[in-house]
Amino acid sequence: MDGTPEEITTLVGREVYSNNGVFVGEVEDVRLDLDHETVTGLALTALNDELFRNQIEPGKGVLIPYRWVRAVGDVILINDVIERLKNPEEDEESLVV
């Protein structure tokens, strides 16, 4: 992430973890907004079933906002708010930020 332009397909197939090291899923596709010339999200598949069991049917994917991305290296690290999906009722207050 040193600001050198990279091809967007380098993101595809990379594993995604939360900042705390929890596996989230794998990048399947990249969502673009050509008007604003930005990447708006990552489409993830092969999801961590434990994390998404309560929200997402098995075999389906999720879109996460690109602003959650913290680091791109051998793997991609994203904001750990993603872990709140696991126990949404416990953390309802903290989701209202």
Added chain:
Amino acid sequence: MADILAENLSGKAVMGSDGTELGMLYNITMDLKSGELHDLLVQPNEQVAPSRVAFDQDDRGRFRIPVNRVQAVKDYIVVQR
């Protein structure tokens, strides 16, 4: 232009706003940190003479077309030239 998944753009034909077919979309470059998009990388068609196209080329001969040149995306990607 609504949000679009990159996979749906891959291999799409790229046309100049004057109607010339330039080639096929090969990839798009971005800044991984900010998420900002930079250039379309377009594999030129064989009949295109690169010397008559004003866009830069990378070391493999692909045109670098700044994303802000994109005017429309449907069956073709139309770029201002």
